[in-house]
Amino acid sequence: MDTAVQLVVLTLAAATPLLLAALGELVTERSGVLNLGVEGMMLTGAVCAFIACVKTGSPWLGVAAGAVAGAGLAAIFGVLVLTLTANQVASGLALSLFGVGLSAFAGLDYVSAVVDGIRPLAIPGLTTLPVVGPLLFGQNPLVYVALVLLVAIQWMLHRTHAGLVVRAVGESPESADAIGYNVLAIRYGCVLFGGACAGVAGAYLSLAYTPMWSENMTAGRGWIALALVVFATWKPWRVLAGAVLFGGVTLAQFQAQAAGVDVEPQLLAMLPYVATIVVLAIISRNPMLILRNAPASLGRPFRPDR
């Protein structure tokens, strides 16, 4: 029983960075903007969060710094694709390449630094309860943040006026513009939000999951998050399912090694990437599923004619 509980906790811990980054990207994409720079924003968020934590000693200031850094990179992307109507695919790639370089540059003096980081909750009397203790009161605080964010985004997108406007902008920016909404401003907001989420996802990696900084420490999680949004057919709840699935795959890799399974570690490390490809192929196979759910204006620039 304890092992099962522990597995759930560990899976959620591995799923959280994917969940955070994918939720942010989902909001961005629902507004009609495809930002392929998630990996770059995550890395920059991770390094800025780590540096801020080392400098101030406060991990939560670190998380805030990560969010600001992610949003900052997203702002550059926004200027390129929204104001200057540059190609979204190329600009997103540029953002990822830039983020990799920037984070490596900024983090050079911090590769061997140590921080206390963000520890899992430990509430006296509650966390030690059997089963429900570790599940409800023993996770890393950022895991709860990610889950709250999930519920909030689900509610916001489908139950509020603001969510309706975001979806309208993503489906038909021309119509939204015609009835008087400022399409670019709304898209800027969604792009910045996506960047902040990616930044927090990076902060989770460098402050909570493995409290340290190393170059390219996201190891492709930003790209997997992008695949998750497609897998989830742009629905927040399904992002959770996907993130847990991939968290489980990541975990299986470590568990197999710990259990002494006689497989080369490199083969196990391939698992999440192979799983991403397989899942993408399966979900994309049904064209109606994608066509019906993908925001109609995804990746298409919009320039108001006023």
Place this chain on the structure above:
Amino acid sequence: MLRFEARPAPSRLATLLSPLIATLATVVAGVVLFAALGHAPLRALAAFFVQPLATRYGVGEWVLKASPLALIAVGLAAGYRANVWNIGAEGQLTVGAIAAGGLALAFDGTTSPLLLPAMFVAGAAGGMAWAAIPALLRTRFRASEILTSLMLVYIASLWLQLLVHGAWRDPEGFNFPQSKLFGAAALLPVIVPDTRVNAAVLLTLAVVAAAWVFMQRRHAGFEMRVAGLAPAAANYAGIPESQTVWRGMLIGGACAGLAGVGEIAGPIGQLMPSVSPGYGFTAIIVAFVGRLNPLGIVFASLLMSLLYLGGEAAQLTLALPSAVSGLFQGTLLFFLLAADVFIHYRLVRVRAVPAGAA
């Protein structure tokens, strides 16, 4: 107030000027960065852009590093022109190196002059095979080639590590994760004395020339451009999308695979856990800065190669981290994409319209 106004036709002048503007803007950004880090900007710029080319050996290194970038970028550009977004060239390069390296190790000790050509064939085939996976997934299942080709980079890299840590590790290599040094028959001849410039540069030039002919003169090249500019028209004209995807991916994969062979049969001379300092990713920037045009790509590859060398030189003389290269490369692409807005738009001054005058 200024605002953008659509041009009636794309501006050729802006298309050509934009890379120059972007380069200048990057240099200016570099000056600001160097100054902010407390270096005399002019001295730092000289260390970055001039000093690496001060010796014959340095110029050789410049060409040597530009060669794989140009080779890969030319291949990628064939796809990008048709909106086929292969961003996994780094993985295709790696698999090309694995295929050719396997051949070199299997025929270790041979003196046959056929080994080297066979390695290039194997490398191209390896790169194409790796690129065929995203092509198949895109044409059969509509899976985004952007994501699948990138995932395959990680898988290829782990595969190479698996080999050099295991089956292909040099038994006399003091347990270092690397293969035996290749025999002389598996190594490219140096063609310029006192440098490391090898025959792979000639291959790159040949491929660039062939790409130019393909793009300008051949019907297939025309079809690819149409598919990129007007997919619906291409479909109507009987150019199936799947054919475009396959061509774009396979050309890119073959070129990346060849570049991988050039590295292991050239400056590296064996298989290591990593056989490229990110050439496959940098080549994406090269392709864009070169305007997806073979000739432009040659210039862009020289520029990007200089950024690599400058980064290394800055590390030695200014104690700046070499990661500054990656930073500059990304910045350059940003400025390019921003400057590109002037291809389709121009800035016009508009007077504020009084309310209700519409």
